[in-house]
Amino acid sequence: MTRTLTCDLAITGGGLAGGLLAYALSVKRPDLNVRLIEPETRFGGNHVWSFFSADIAPEDRWIVEPFIDHEWDGYDVRFPKHRRRFDTGYASIRSENFDTKLRTLLPADWPVKAGAVDLSPTRVSLDTQVTVAATGVIDARGAADGRFLDVGWQKFLGQELQLSAPHGLTAPIIMDASVPQLDGYRFVYVLPFGLDRLFIEDTYYSDGAAIDRDELAQRIADYAKAQGWDVTAVLSEENGALPVTLGGDFEGYWASGGDAAKIGMRAGMFQAATGYSLPLAVRTAAKIVSMQDLSGEVLARELHAFAAAEWQIGKFYRLLNRMAFRAAEPAERFLIYQRFYTLRPKLIERFYAGKSTLFDKARILAGKPPVPIGRALKVLQET
């Protein structure tokens, strides 16, 4: 027999977006009766999520603050032609700690271990013979139908490594593209998690999403050896393929996720250039906690408008992605990033925050194009 549970807000999906929203509601709207519905034993899956500190507005920082595991006051990039240190802060969240902290911070009756089978703006049927009747439902179950998007891929294997001696790094290396260029634009990403502990990710901006796990693991081992780091243990591992959006049908993508209100990847809320969704998940949570009317229809309408506006902002970044993926030879994609990282730090900060000014855009596109001019013009004409 089906049991009905009533609440103010039902959030389906206790990943990054759903988890941050639930936490934000517990702080700002403790009067509400919320349910965070997640079928897995852990909130957040298996990820290391990172973000540039400048991507989060100071007034929204509280939403992410309790979950931060590591924070650095700068980062490095390395290319064949130059190396550079930036003083923009960088921070990481590890999903196992995200789960532990979220369970401590949320009211005890908010987490529900179940899978959502059917959703409407005000009802969720669960696979546990329970129906949740809510004033509003928010769907945060991860990506919707990717066939509506035209994408390239940022794919990677990351490993947390124990070393026999201190590594000597004082800041993350966000891109070390001085490595051999393979399968598109390749770079290594390194986070110093402790004096003798590193997270190393072998990353590719590639046309396909497939990876050969063993091959990438070997490349990580080779990279560590070349840096003089003696690895004594692999402590954990993650892999993924993030969409780098080149174009697509936003309305089709939105509709493919159902008619309830949506947040996170399901709402297409990820930065077009990087595939990162954390900053937008924080802004979305800040928006929702400030809304008075949290009824299903209003949430669906408001969040659709919010996501559609972000998709518009992403237009310029999708154009750049098309330049990188369609106009540049795969082996020469790195030239685009090598040049980009000679630009001014504030311009780069605004770029990652999705806040490039008209002048920034002109600056990024102007100058000697690192892609063949004929192909660059073709991409522009198609736009």
Ligand SMILES: Cc1cc2nc3c(=O)[nH]c(=O)nc-3n(C[C@H](O)[C@H](O)[C@H](O)COP(=O)(O)OP(=O)(O)OC[C@H]3O[C@@H](n4cnc5c(N)ncnc54)[C@H](O)[C@@H]3O)c2cc1C
């Ligand atoms: C390995 C990896 C690393 C990443 N690193 C970064 C990064 O450094 N910075 C960044 O900003 N972004 C990063 N991303 C991209 C993006 O931020 C993450 O994918 C992020 O987890 C997306 O958040 P989300 O809440 O939309 O989806 P998810 O975090 O995937 O959450 C979806 C949740 O819904 C649950 N779910 C699924 N089906 C159901 C159901 N039927 N009922 C209820 N719940 C369900 C899932 O179990 C999951 O917990 C990374 C992605 C990957 C894959």
